[in-house]
Amino acid sequence: MSKIRILLLTNRDSDNVGDQIIEASAISILKGIMKNLDVPSDGFEISSRAAGIISKKYMSTGDPALLESARKAISGADVVVFGGAPLFNYTYQNFYLRTIKTLELAQEYGVPVLFSSIGVEPFDPTNPKSVALKEALAMSCVRQITTRDDVESARRYVEGTDVAVAHVADPAVLADIVFGKRPAAGPEEPRKRVGLVVTRAGIFKDNGIAFSEADQRRFWLETMALLESRGYEVRLFTTGHFSDEVFLDALVRAEGIPLSKVAVTVNSPEELIGELSACDGVIAYRLHASITSFAYSVPSVGLSWNFKVPYFYESVGHGDRALGPDRWNATEVVGALEKAMVEGVVKDEAFLMTVYETLFAGIKGIFAPGSERVAFTFAELQDGLPRYGGTSQAQYRAKVRRKLRRTYESYQSRVSGMQQAVAPRPGRVAAGLRRLRRSAV
Structure with a gap:
C-alpha cells in the first residue's frame, strides 16, 4: 500500500x-x-x-x-x-x-x-x-x-x-492530552489568580455591538479593581493576535498598570497554555482562551461578542458562563466567575x-x-x-516574524487610508482655484 x-x-x-x-x-x-x-x-x-x-x-x-x-x-x-x-x-x-x-x-x-x-x-x-x-x-x-x-x-x-x-x-478540548497536564500546585496556596483575556478594539463594531475601545478599557479597569478588592491576583494577557496586543499595550501604558500583572506578548502554544493553566479562573473575550481553559479544567467566563461563544459553553454544559454585552459589567462578570470557580469544570467524555x-x-x-x-x-x-513536540527556536522566530509582518502591513494600510482621506480631490482643487480667481477680480 x-x-x-x-x-x-x-x-x-x-x-x-x-x-x-x-x-x-x-x-x-x-x-x-x-x-x-x-x-x-x-x-x-x-x-x-x-x-x-x-x-x-x-x-x-x-x-x-x-x-x-x-x-x-x-x-x-x-x-x-x-x-x-x-x-x-x-x-x-x-x-x-x-x-x-x-x-x-x-x-x-x-x-x-x-x-x-x-x-x-x-x-x-x-x-x-x-x-x-x-x-x-x-x-x-x-x-x-x-x-x-x-x-x-x-x-x-x-x-x-x-x-x-x-x-x-473543538479539537482544543484535548489540549491537556496533546500538550501535557498542568503542573501540580505547591504545598503553599498563594492568592488565587484570575486571568483577564482582552481583545482588539474594533471587534465589537465588526459584530454590530455598541461597545467602544474606551468601554472595554473601563470594563477591565473596574473588573481588576473589584477582583483585587476581593483578594485575587490578576493577570492581563491576550491569545496572541497583534491587534489584541496593541489594545493591551495601550491600556497598560495609559493606566500605569505594573508589568508584573501583564503578559503583553504571547507567541506560542506553550506560552498561552502557561498563562491559562496558571490561573484559577479566566474571564475572556477570545473563544480559544475559554476552550483551552476548559481543557485544563480552569473555570472561565466567556464574554459573548458573537454566537460562537455561547455555542461552546452550551455544548460543554456550562451555558450560564457565556455572558452577552448587556452583562458586561464588573459586578456581574466577577460574580459569574466566582460561581464557576466554586462549581468547577465538569467534562462529558462522550462529547469530548x-x-x-x-x-x-x-x-x-x-x-x-x-x-x-x-x-x-x-x-x-x-x-x-x-x-506535541514543542515549539523550536526556529519555529518561534518564524511566528514572531509573521506577527511583525502583519503588524507592519496593518500600519501601512492605516497610513494609506489616512493619506487617501486627506488627499485633495482634483474637483475640489479646481473649484477652490475658481473661487480664488473670482475673489482676486
Missing part, C-alpha cells in the same frame, strides 16, 4: 495562538487515527498548510499562476482535511471564497474533503455569498462536515446531498470524543472501509494520542 498523504488545512499561520493549539491538536488526532487503523508511522504523511492555501493575491487578481502552489498541494494529496477553522465566514471576511476555490481544485483532482470541527456562520438563503458556498458544498468531493457550533446551518448548507453532518467538540470519533469514521471510510477497527475509547486516547 502506498503512503497515505493527508493535507491538513488550519489557521496555522494565525497570530491567534488558539489557532496554533487547534493545529497541533488536529495533527495529534490524525496521527492517533492512523495508529487506530494500524497504519505504521512510515505509512502516512501529514502536510499541514494554512487554510487560506488560496492566496489573497490570487483572489484579488485571478492570476492562474498564483494557484500553482495550491494545485500542487491538493493534487498530491489523498485527502484534504479542514481542521477547526472558520471556513464558512462571509459576514465581514471573505474566507468563504477561498474555501470555495479549494473545493473546486479538490473536485478537479478527485480528492475527498473532510471538514472537521469547523466554525460555521448562519446559512442565509437570501445572501448570495451563503448561497455560493452551499452550491460549492454540493460537489461530490465533500464527504463530511462536522462543526463546533451551528450544526443546523451546516445541515442547511448540504441539504439535498448525502454529506454526513454532526455537532462535535466526538471530534475524534467522527474524523476517525471519515478517514476510515476513505482508506479502510472494510476494516473492523473501532475508534479508541477515551482512556485509550489519553494513553495513545501523540504529544
Whole structure:
C-alpha cells in the first residue's frame, strides 16, 4: 500500500495562538487515527498548510499562476482535511471564497474533503455569498462536515446531498492530552489568580455591538479593581493576535498598570497554555482562551461578542458562563466567575470524543472501509494520542516574524487610508482655484 498523504488545512499561520493549539491538536488526532487503523508511522504523511492555501493575491487578481502552489498541494494529496477553522465566514471576511476555490481544485483532482470541527456562520438563503458556498458544498468531493457550533446551518448548507453532518467538540478540548497536564500546585496556596483575556478594539463594531475601545478599557479597569478588592491576583494577557496586543499595550501604558500583572506578548502554544493553566479562573473575550481553559479544567467566563461563544459553553454544559454585552459589567462578570470557580469544570467524555470519533469514521471510510477497527475509547486516547513536540527556536522566530509582518502591513494600510482621506480631490482643487480667481477680480 502506498503512503497515505493527508493535507491538513488550519489557521496555522494565525497570530491567534488558539489557532496554533487547534493545529497541533488536529495533527495529534490524525496521527492517533492512523495508529487506530494500524497504519505504521512510515505509512502516512501529514502536510499541514494554512487554510487560506488560496492566496489573497490570487483572489484579488485571478492570476492562474498564483494557484500553482495550491494545485500542487491538493493534487498530491489523498485527502484534504479542514481542521477547526472558520471556513464558512462571509459576514465581514471573505474566507468563504477561498474555501470555495479549494473545493473546486479538490473536485478537479478527485480528492475527498473532510471538514472537521469547523466554525460555521448562519446559512442565509437570501445572501448570495451563503448561497455560493452551499452550491460549492454540493460537489461530490465533500464527504463530511462536522462543526463546533451551528450544526443546523451546516445541515442547511448540504441539504439535498448525502454529506454526513454532526455537532462535535473543538479539537482544543484535548489540549491537556496533546500538550501535557498542568503542573501540580505547591504545598503553599498563594492568592488565587484570575486571568483577564482582552481583545482588539474594533471587534465589537465588526459584530454590530455598541461597545467602544474606551468601554472595554473601563470594563477591565473596574473588573481588576473589584477582583483585587476581593483578594485575587490578576493577570492581563491576550491569545496572541497583534491587534489584541496593541489594545493591551495601550491600556497598560495609559493606566500605569505594573508589568508584573501583564503578559503583553504571547507567541506560542506553550506560552498561552502557561498563562491559562496558571490561573484559577479566566474571564475572556477570545473563544480559544475559554476552550483551552476548559481543557485544563480552569473555570472561565466567556464574554459573548458573537454566537460562537455561547455555542461552546452550551455544548460543554456550562451555558450560564457565556455572558452577552448587556452583562458586561464588573459586578456581574466577577460574580459569574466566582460561581464557576466554586462549581468547577465538569467534562462529558462522550462529547469530548466526538471530534475524534467522527474524523476517525471519515478517514476510515476513505482508506479502510472494510476494516473492523473501532475508534479508541477515551482512556485509550489519553494513553495513545501523540504529544506535541514543542515549539523550536526556529519555529518561534518564524511566528514572531509573521506577527511583525502583519503588524507592519496593518500600519501601512492605516497610513494609506489616512493619506487617501486627506488627499485633495482634483474637483475640489479646481473649484477652490475658481473661487480664488473670482475673489482676486
